[in-house]
Amino acid sequence: xxxxxxxxxxxxxxxxxxxxxxxxxxxxxxxxxxxxxxxxxxxxxxxxxxxxxxxxxxxxxxxxxxxxxxxxxxxxxxxxxxxxxxxxxxxxxxxxxxxxxxxxxxxxxxxxxxxxxxxxxxxxxxxxxxxxxxxxxxxxxxxxxxxxxxxxxxxxx
Numbered sequence: 001x002x003x004x005x006x007x008x009x010x011x012x013x014x015x016x017x018x019x020x021x022x023x024x025x026x027x028x029x030x031x032x033x034x035x036x037x038x039x040x041x042x043x044x045x046x047x048x049x050x051x052x053x054x055x056x057x058x059x060x061x062x063x064x065x066x067x068x069x070x071x072x073x074x075x076x077x078x079x080x081x082x083x084x085x086x087x088x089x090x091x092x093x094x095x096x097x098x099x100x101x102x103x104x105x106x107x108x109x110x111x112x113x114x115x116x117x118x119x120x121x122x123x124x125x126x127x128x129x130x131x132x133x134x135x136x137x138x139x140x141x142x143x144x145x146x147x148x149x150x151x152x153x154x155x156x157x
Contacts, residue, residue: 005041
């Protein structure tokens with residue numbers, strides 16, 4: 001497997017795949033092309049035999065100078081047990097540390113139980129919140145009315 005930085009052209013390959021990789025959930029609108037154009041130094045593609053099998057879109061916070069944020073991660077369903085995601089995250093963590101930052105944040109929907117389990121397994125902590133859904137702490141209306149989210153934080157050593 002090979003890893004490389006994203007390019008603007010990758011958007012046209014990845015965008016049509018997103019909804020399929022998410023089991024039909026309409027997710028492609030959450031990843032506009034601007035992420036591919038403006039965050040290539042902190043976003044990565046995993047390829048096997050020239051085929052994209054995973055990607056991570058992340059960036060450095062412009063406000064919190066010790067933090068970075070993972071916006072979107074996807075792994076082809078047939079490659080999910082091959083540590084593709086783990087390797088993408090590690091590549092991102094390495095770049096974060098190289099840039100003098102030590103905190104990584106990300107967000108998911110409370111219905112995405114797989115994402116919640118994955119992030120906690122990767123060492124992320126769920127941030128404290130006033131509301132719980134199915135035993136998971138959520139931030140109500142985080143992304144708008146009735147758009148509750150689970151917020152994660154990981155402190156890199």
